[in-house]
Amino acid sequence: xxxxxxxxxxxxxxxxxxxxxxxxxxxxxxxxxxxxxxxxxxxxxxxxxxxxxxxxxxxxxxxxxxxxxxxxxxxxxxxxxxxxxxxxxxxxxxxxxxxxxxxxxxxxxxxxxxxxxxxxxxxxxxxxxxxxxxxxxxxxxxxxxxxxxxxxxxxxxxxxxxxxxxxxxxxxxxxxxxxxxxxxxxxxxxxxxxxxxxxxxxxxxxxxxxxxxxxxxxxxxxxxxxxxxxxxxxxxxxxxxxxxxxxxxx
Amino acid sequence: xxxxxxxxxxxxxxxxxxxxxxxxxxxxxxxxxxxxxxxxxxxxxxxxxxxxxxxxxxxxxxxxxxxxxxxxxxxxxxxxxxxxxxxxxxxxxxxxxxxxxxxxxxxxxxxxxxxxxxxxxxxxxxxxxxxxxxxxxxxxxxxxxxxxxxxxxxxxxxxxxxxxxxxxxxxxxxxxxxxxxxxxxxxxxxxxxxxxxxxxxxxxxxxxxxxxxxxxxxxxxxxxxxxxxxxxxxxxxxxxxxxxxxxxxx
Numbered sequence: 001x002x003x004x005x006x007x008x009x010x011x012x013x014x015x016x017x018x019x020x021x022x023x024x025x026x027x028x029x030x031x032x033x034x035x036x037x038x039x040x041x042x043x044x045x046x047x048x049x050x051x052x053x054x055x056x057x058x059x060x061x062x063x064x065x066x067x068x069x070x071x072x073x074x075x076x077x078x079x080x081x082x083x084x085x086x087x088x089x090x091x092x093x094x095x096x097x098x099x100x101x102x103x104x105x106x107x108x109x110x111x112x113x114x115x116x117x118x119x120x121x122x123x124x125x126x127x128x129x130x131x132x133x134x135x136x137x138x139x140x141x142x143x144x145x146x147x148x149x150x151x152x153x154x155x156x157x158x159x160x161x162x163x164x165x166x167x168x169x170x171x172x173x174x175x176x177x178x179x180x181x182x183x184x185x186x187x188x189x190x191x192x193x194x195x196x197x198x199x200x201x202x203x204x205x206x207x208x209x210x211x212x213x214x215x216x217x218x219x220x221x222x223x224x225x226x227x228x229x230x231x232x233x234x235x236x237x238x239x240x241x242x243x244x245x246x247x248x249x250x
Numbered sequence: 251x252x253x254x255x256x257x258x259x260x261x262x263x264x265x266x267x268x269x270x271x272x273x274x275x276x277x278x279x280x281x282x283x284x285x286x287x288x289x290x291x292x293x294x295x296x297x298x299x300x301x302x303x304x305x306x307x308x309x310x311x312x313x314x315x316x317x318x319x320x321x322x323x324x325x326x327x328x329x330x331x332x333x334x335x336x337x338x339x340x341x342x343x344x345x346x347x348x349x350x351x352x353x354x355x356x357x358x359x360x361x362x363x364x365x366x367x368x369x370x371x372x373x374x375x376x377x378x379x380x381x382x383x384x385x386x387x388x389x390x391x392x393x394x395x396x397x398x399x400x401x402x403x404x405x406x407x408x409x410x411x412x413x414x415x416x417x418x419x420x421x422x423x424x425x426x427x428x429x430x431x432x433x434x435x436x437x438x439x440x441x442x443x444x445x446x447x448x449x450x451x452x453x454x455x456x457x458x459x460x461x462x463x464x465x466x467x468x469x470x471x472x473x474x475x476x477x478x479x480x481x482x483x484x485x486x487x488x489x490x491x492x493x494x495x496x497x498x499x500x
Contacts, residue, residue, distance in 0.1 A: 012372075014376050014378070059376060061376070076371070083372055089375045092372060093371075121329065121330075122262075122329065123341055124341070125262050125263050125338065125339045125341045126264050126309060126380055129376075244376075
């Protein structure tokens with residue numbers, strides 16, 4: 001016992017069955033399940049702060065969470081015990097002690113999200129919860145032309161939904177370090193890495209890019225969408241299940 | 251209408267919810283669901299013959315099935331309609347006409363099965379239905395030494411369970427063309443390609459190889475297991491959900 005200790009957990013989850021990371025009344029959140037397992041194991045109430053507050057149905061392979069406890073924990077034993085307490089769709093990959101100034105969200109240098117779009121005529125049934133199937137013809141050359149308009153430090157106000165806690169109120173300027181289009185035999189993966197993401201920003205950008213690929217919008221239209229600062233002018237948000245939080249970098 | 255026509259379907263499925271390919275009373279089989287969709291679409295009863303009769307919980311990315319109909323079918327329209335009728339865990343990838351002498355099982359030159367073993371401390375939650383997690387220490391060098399004992403033309407009687415239709419009665423000699431161990435960041439994949447597989451043969455070989463990797467059996471023991479022609483001497487069958495039928499070659 002050395003006062004209050006801080007730990008960092010790396011988590012993965014299949015978001016299909018949950019209403020998202022954040023606790024909400026009347027529905028099951030990943031936060032509630034993870035805090036429940038930690039509280040059972042540590043025998044005291046635990047509050048978790050996550051790097052990325054993933055939405056309902058969004059997955060994670062590299063979510064990072066911090067919590068505090070007066071107890072000194074063995075990383076491997078704690079991981080083992082938490083995984084025994086957690087349902088199989090939530091797994092703890094690692095646990096490590098961190099200094100008191102570490103904050104899962106505010107200390108992050110960048111976050112990586114992947115969005116998978118299945119373009120084949122038939123979905124791979126083993127991937128049906130993890131890829132969005134787009135049935136329309138997709139012009140990848142057009143889609144690629146729109147991408148540079150999103151990379152860099154920009155005001156992403158137009159591409160953010162109003163969040164429950166109004167994160168956009170802090171200003172909507174964020175830096176997207178990269179937005180890579182990776183072609184796979186089955187379709188495409190959009191890889192986003194940025195210093196922060198507004199509410200539904202990845203899904204709104206993806207939805208807009210897909211409309212460009214379908215020929216419904218011109219790549220040249222992108223600057224006007226940013227300038228308008230109007231959420232109604234952008235594309236329909238891509239569905240939650242194609243999105244996965246891959247990594248948080250510190 | 252030109253008499254009876256024969257078609258070949260390529261299918262994928264997540265086997266989690268099913269009692270296997272083959273129709274059985276009182277439980278839901280993939281055969282029943284696929285024949286149901288075909289019968290609804292073609293408006294006559296349809297019987298399907300599959301290349302590989304996958305067990306309960308086993309998946310497929312490249313199952314091949316043939317069926318007969320008096321109707322001339324458009325491959326893309328039929329695929330589209332069948333996928334609209336089928337549940338999302340079964341997908342038709344392609345449909346093509348074949349000559350009357352084609353038989354999904356007997357015309358096959360080889361079948362490819364993959365078995366995935368997760369060796370990391372925590373399972374990837376997005377892969378939990380498609381990999382078997384082995385928690386014990388695994389010596390891959392030992393496991394590799396046992397593999398050559400299985401490749402080639404051999405009497406696999408010891409490695410076959412007694413099937414409902416007694417396929418082993420036709421003799422248990424089969425040719426395994428290759429058995430490759432592929433190392434992945436998360437564990438291993440065993441790739442089997444052979445001219446035919448006896449009931450539970452892949453899972454029995456995998457279970458035996460895993461016992462070698464765990465140091466419970468010596469690689470040198472393998473020839474004696476073949477010679478004994480005794481199913482009780484081999485390892486415990488690896489669980490169904492790590493297995494996937496990948497391809498049928500004609």
